[in-house]
Amino acid sequence: MIRESLSRTVDFVTEHNRLTLALMLVLTGIVVIGGLPQLDTESQAGADAEAFQDLEPIDKANYIADNYERSENETNQTLATVYVRDSDGNVLSKASLLESLRYQQDILANESVAAALRPEGIVDIANMVAVRAADEQNPTLDEQIEALETASAADVEQVVGETLENPQALRLLPSGHDSSSTTATDRRMLVSLDGTAVDESVETALYEAAQDRSGAGFFVLNQPAYNAYNSHFFTEMAFLVLPFALVLILGVLAFTYRDLVDIVVGMVGVLLSIMWMFGLLGWLGVAAGVISIVPVVLVTGLSIDFGFHVFNRYREQRGEDEDIREPMNRSVKLVATALILVTATAAIGFMSNVVNPLNQIRDLGIAITLGVAAALLIFVTIVPALKISIDGLFERLGWSRRKQALGHGRFLRPALSKTVTLARRGAPAVLVVALVAGAIGGFAWTGLAQESYQQPDGEVAEWKQQLPDPVGWEKHPVAEQLNHVQETYQPATADAAIQERILIEGDVTSDGTLTDLQAGVETIRDRGVLVDQPGVRAVESPVTAMAALAQRNSEFETVFDDADTDGDGVPDRNLREVYDAFYAADSDLASRVIERTDGDYRSLLVRFAVDADFTDPDSVVANFEDGAAQMEGSSDRTATPAGSLAINAAVLDEIVGGILLTMALALAAIAFTMAVVFRVMHGSATLGLVVAVPIALVLGTVIGGMYLLGIPLTLLTALLMSLVIGLGVDYNIHIGDRFADELREGKTTFEALDAAVTGTGGALLGSTLTSAGAFATLALVPQAQIVSFSSIVVIALLSSFLVSLLVLPSLLVLWDRYSPEAVTEAPTGEAMPQD
Incomplete structure (x- = not known):
């Protein structure tokens, strides 16, 4: 059923190429012209507040807001x-x-x-x-x-x-x-x-x-x-990255296609894919945001990949005496299965981010999925129809359009064939080495550093600044000014500092409560993480508030001193009476640090003004956790850090802990999809599972590469790991699908493998060079987050290419040797009618 529907669609496109172009032009106008004006280009930063409500620091922060609300927000x-x-x-x-x-x-x-x-x-x-x-x-x-x-x-x-x-x-x-x-x-x-007036x-x-x-x-x-800095940054990024990326892409296309017409047709498909992506985002109301360059580069790479496979297979299929339509028909039918499967499995990886709590990542996953789906539609309709129209015109004018497929040249073909020889002679050994390498890479996950965010430092390499305008990077002062301020000044007021809070709950009236509280405060103060600025209160606690009140209220001073048996300035007995006197003397001040509900004292609140080390906020959180542990003491109390740093650390831990499950589910979903599709299209579910296996190795390689390059797990990089799954499956599908096609045509295992590797491998090489090269140009941007992202994608693309050529052939050999299933024979089909 699926194969028949796909076949009929391809038949229509190749038989009625001009009508196809007309229909798709109208549809493009509706999608692009109607969608672009509705596109939201504002940044969608931030996270879904409800996504992490169960985390303890956030739960306690909400508790503080509910029970200390008036005192927390008493000033505007x-x-x-x-x-x-x-x-x-x-x-x-x-x-x-x-x-x-x-x-x-x-x-x-x-x-x-x-x-x-x-x-x-x-x-x-x-x-x-x-x-x-x-x-x-x-x-x-x-x-x-x-x-x-x-x-x-x-x-x-x-x-x-x-x-x-x-x-x-x-x-x-x-x-x-x-x-x-x-x-x-x-x-x-x-x-x-x-x-309220600002x-x-x-x-x-x-x-x-x-x-x-x-x-x-x-x-x-x-x-x-x-805003001025962001506008300047993205303008400079476009001028620096796009020229390098364009030169690299056009250079690889020239090497791969060796034909100006195919380059133009392929780039038309790429541009239409990007335009469709933004048009669909506009229609669906999904924000493009400031990271829209990422899906642009990624969709560019994937759509170029689609073009390589369509053109390369067409060149392989066209016989000496054939016209254009019939070989184009066969080539699109042969690659369409792989392209559809690539789109579906990539969408599983990308769309796993729909449940992502970070708005930017969620929108990023949707944008890339829409772009890849648009590329699939365009490269099985507009591109083949345009190719038939242009080539037909030139051949009627006497210009031959026959070209050799990449991978069949005298230099590249022998190199690619050696991977088949490796699979023939040492498939078990290749599998063992791959498993060991993947396991080592996966184990490196535990050694990755964790940071909430990679702070930009404003530094730009000298050579980037010396490039001729408009390519040269002109520094903007804001990033350097921000770093200078952080290094030079302490916060001018407690409210201007990073706020950390510790909520103490439970038995807060027992005699040792305030003594334990003060011990915890002193532990934190001794770690040097609090503001040290004249006129700035670094700590506000029940102890400091009561001590301040005692200096101006003699009646409360008497109660305060009577409760302090050792003279250290901290009441250590009769705390209920002390709290009662505190509320009686100044209820507004007392309510800022002590919760009283229905006459019961339920919690205490300690506020800190933090002089945080921005390069290592996790160590600051660890110091507060140590102080909180002392505040709990040995009685029935709990003390929980509930400030912004503690919340960020908890969210990051939650994301890092959950990303493994997300990746496992995505891998399982892709494996299931591959098994079903290969069963339907090629008659073998186990072959689909074998083709899916190397994705795990790609993940292990990426994790190992992150470890070696010192790329930390951040709120962004941890969540982008699911994108690796969407990228890692691409190349394996093309090799596996081609291998199955060749087996269905009656070739032996190694003949089929050789045809898959030398035929499809050439297209994969071109795709890798363009996609990895395009993302590598993002490393030119002097921003650590973007450099980390581009590095992860480049590692994923390179490892996917190497795994598809070095590991997958050995897996396919072992599958053929030991699997009880076999690929079904090809059905006979009627020849394509020609105009």
């Missing part, structure tokens, strides 16, 4: 930070301070900024110095500017020295700045805004005013800055 303050940097000068000079005041004038002249400004206003060393210089109460901004303009440089320097005696001024300077020094290369100002216009005003003073070292790191 948003602090916008403006940085000033002059590596070769002094940002505390009179000129730099005046520039800050004029910057404030500019942003306050914006109605949106003025409306969003909170009573706290702007905190800046320039204002502190100018107020002292003005020597009057609450001078206006204009008066401050006038005071600084009239003061001498020496007077300003003296006032700066006096100002830096204030800890509030020091927190605006780099960490560890010597208060006696009146010079600095970096400083910052804080703009206090109402979070919109795009406010952030744009801050960004544009800083850009106007970029020559004086002013910059901000807000959304408009990141």
Whole structure:
């Protein structure tokens, strides 16, 4: 039934090539012209919030939100930070301070900024110095500017020295700045805004005013800055990658096809496949996002692969006295089974990401699947019909269109045939070596490093910058500025720091509770992971909150001191009475750190301002886990880290743990599909299973390659492993399907294997060179995540090619030798009518 339907479709395409082109042109217009205007190109970053609700840190974070909601969200303050940097000068000079005041004038002249400004206003060393210089109460901004303009440089320097005696001024300077020094290369100002009033216009005003003073070292790191960086990054990536990829692809096509017409026809198919992919994404409402270059490159490689097989088989099939239609008919019918199977199995690997909690990966899997499906349709309809039309026209004009298939040349054919000799002489040995290599690679999974995200460092190789425009990479300052800020400053406030929290539940009124809590806090503090900045509270806990209240409330101080039997400043008895007195004295403060429900004390909350090491956040989480273990003590209590770092680590662990199951299920689904299709199309389910086996070896090779190249498991790379399955099955299917076709024609095992390897192997070589080369060009991009992704795909493609030529032939020999099944004989068919 399937074979008959496929045969009739191919018959129609090759017999009515002009009608096929007309129908497909109309359909292309509907899909592309109708879908592209609806395409969503916005980034779909983030994860499905419901996907990880069962993870303990997320469950506790939700608990905190529910039970500490009022105190967690009691302020709508948003602090916008403006940085000033002059590596070769002094940002505390009179000129730099005046520039800050004029910057404030500019942003306050914006109605949106003025409306969003909170009573706290702007905190800046320039204002502190100018107020002292003005020597009057609450001078206006204009008066401050006038005071600084009239003061001498020496007077300003003296006032700066006096100002830096204030800890509030020091927190605006780099960490560890010597208060006696009146010079600095970096400083910052804080703009206090109402979070509910901050919109795009406010952030744009801050960004544009800083850009106007970029020559004086002013910059901000807000959304408009990141948008400018992203736009610049992807423009530079396109100019750097696409020329290299295009030259490489066209070079390989020229080597493979050795024919300009076939190159043009093949590239038309590639472009249509990509256009169909984006059109279908638009119709379905799936976001293309900022990583759309990945499916473009991947679909380009796979569609070129389809073209290689169609053209290569056509060249093989065309006899000396044949016209164009009949050999094209046979070639499309022969490769269509493999192309359909490649599409189906690749879709299983790619579409396994539909349940992915990360939106970008989910959309990526859908996009690639749609692109591959579009390529299948185009390369069994438009491309054969266009090839027949063009070749027919040229041959009527007297230009012969007969070309030799790749793999049949005097150099490549002997090289490919040696893999058949290897299978003939040492199939069992090849299988053993493959199993050992795959096992070693798979074992490397346990040694892969884990990171939530590979942080960009903004570094660009010198040679990439020296390439002629527009290919040369022009650095954008945001990435370097971000790294500089992280290295230079401690957070200006606790709210500006990375927040980590530990929730303590259970028996929180037993005598040792606060002692254990404080011991855990000290353990974390001693690890050096907390903010160390003047004026910034690194820890907020029941102990710190009660100690602060005791200093201003004598009645509570008495209760607090009576409960502290050893004088260490931590109550260690009668905690229920202490909590009662705490709530009675200041219920708002108490509710920030102690949960009281229906008169019962159920949990305590400790907040930390973290000076996280961005290169190794997992070690920071481990320190909090150690502190939490001490907080639990020996009583009936639990303590759980529930901040952003702990949540990221838990999500990554969940993904890494689940990806093995996902890959196993995908492999099982592909094996089942292969068995069914090979049974229907070739009469042997076991042959389909044998062809599917090498995918596991490809996975092992990829994992081993990641280990050797130091590619970590991240939220992205771990989830992209399922894409490897979709890529790894491609080449094996082509060899296995060709082998079955040749057996059905009555050839012996080694004759069939030789025909499959030399015929199909040539197309696979061209496909590997183009696809792997195209993805290798992504390694030119100075972004660790993209380099890691391209490396994984290149390893997958190269290993798939080598496995299909070196391992699969030996498996096929062993299958033929020991399997009770055999491939069914080919049915007889009628000749194709010709116009």
